[in-house]
Amino acid sequence: MDITKEGISFIQKLDKFAGIERRFIVVKEPSTDERYGKLPTQRSLSELKRFGIINLDKPPGPTSHEVVAWIKKLLGLRKAGHGGTLEPL
Amino acid sequence: MSGVLPVALEDATKIIGYLMLSDKEYVAVMQLHREVPRERLLEVIREFTGRIYQRPPVRSSVKRSLRIKRVYEIKLLEIKYPFVLLRIRCEHGTYVRKLIHDMGEVLGVGAHMRELRRVRTGPFKDDETLVTMHELSEALYMARELNDESRLRSLILPMEYGISHLPKVVINDGAVEALTHGADLAVPGISLIHEGIRKGDTVAILTIKGELVAVGEAVMSTEEVIQAKKGIAVKTKRVIMPRGIYPRLWKRKKSK
Numbered sequence: 001m002d003i004t005k006e007g008i009s010f011i012q013k014l015d016k017f018a019g020i021e022r023r024f025i026v027v028k029e030p031s032t033d034e035r036y037g038k039l040p041t042q043r044s045l046s047e048l049k050r051f052g053i054i055n056l057d058k059p060p061g062p063t064s065h066e067v068v069a070w071i072k073k074l075l076g077l078r079k080a081g082h083g084g085t086l087e088p089l
Numbered sequence: 090m091s092g093v094l095p096v097a098l099e100d101a102t103k104i105i106g107y108l109m110l111s112d113k114e115y116v117a118v119m120q121l122h123r124e125v126p127r128e129r130l131l132e133v134i135r136e137f138t139g140r141i142y143q144r145p146p147v148r149s150s151v152k153r154s155l156r157i158k159r160v161y162e163i164k165l166l167e168i169k170y171p172f173v174l175l176r177i178r179c180e181h182g183t184y185v186r187k188l189i190h191d192m193g194e195v196l197g198v199g200a201h202m203r204e205l206r207r208v209r210t211g212p213f214k215d216d217e218t219l220v221t222m223h224e225l226s227e228a229l230y231m232a233r234e235l236n237d238e239s240r241l242r243s244l245i246l247p248m249e250y251g252i253s254h255l256p257k258v259v260i261n262d263g264a265v266e267a268l269t270h271g272a273d274l275a276v277p278g279i280s281l282i283h284e285g286i287r288k289g290d291t292v293a294i295l296t297i298k299g300e301l302v303a304v305g306e307a308v309m310s311t312e313e314v315i316q317a318k319k320g321i322a323v324k325t326k327r328v329i330m331p332r333g334i335y336p337r338l339w340k341r342k343k344s345k
Contacts, residue, residue, distance in 0.1 A: 018212035032297035040247030083108030
């Protein structure tokens with residue numbers, strides 16, 4: 001499969017993940033050059049540590065903040081943040 | 090409380106604002122202080138669905154003024170007195186503990202929240218992508234001690250999943266670099282656009298490979314984009330992709 005098709009199929013996968021059923025309108029026939037950028041699915045571990053997200057199952061007990069701090073330390077990250085506080089208990 | 094807590098890493102933290110503002114879904118155990126008939130409970134559930142007034146609890150991180158929150162759905166899953174299992178779909182910032190307490194007041198018998206699990210945050214659900222701390226530390230061990238990074242790599246999703254709930258605009262290679270320098274997106278830069286985008290909508294701007302470039306605000310609807318030959322279609326609000334990945338193609342004005 002060529003990279004344009006793979007890219008589009010990844011984008012459709014994102015829509016499916018979020019349950020979005022909108023269609024795409026073609027404004028200009030898509031075509032991408034494989035020399036620039038890369039498919040998000042091809043990212044290395046170190047790239048994912050910069051441009052990645054973990055769908056974490058927060059355990060009861062620690063605060064959301066504590067859990068994020070733990071992940072940050074565990075993975076050796078410069079920065080991390082969570083999407084919406086879940087109270088500790 | 091447990092459940093779905095998306096954690097964005099490093100540069101991806103720029104997108105968490107869009108996740109925080111997304112809808113949430115919970116499964117909660119309500120404990121009734123006295124028994125009530127099922128019909129009465131269903132009545133009160135209906136009363137607490139839709140737009141509700143809520144004052145944030147004493148121990149909360151926001152100003153304690155009366156706010157209007159949308160509760161889209163409360164589903165009664167099971168009653169085993171004194172416990173009631175509920176599934177609640179609501180707007181971000183709704184306090185479920187408070188919601189349950191207030192339902193108890195209206196029921197006249199009193200109630201409190203016994204347990205809570207978040208089962209959805211925007212596009213993230215309690216599904217096969219959900220990772221426990223245990224799985225994460227095990228994968229980390231495999232990466233460090235056994236030199237096998239495959240497990241850890243598979244647990245981290247590309248950040249694009251974190252904006253997957255937004256309407257999308259897919260742009261041509263030639264438009265990418267200008268956007269990373271803060272330029273707005275003009276019609277000729279667009280390859281694909283979701284149907285039904287309205288002016289003012291928050292949209293994700295992706296490359297044809299699916300990489301997130303930026304998040305912006307639509308200043309044209311989908312229909313207007315289709316009609317127009319030129320002009321700004323999306324105002325760039327937050328650039329996520331670093332510069333220098335795609336070629337610089339725009340013309341520079343000659344300066345004297």
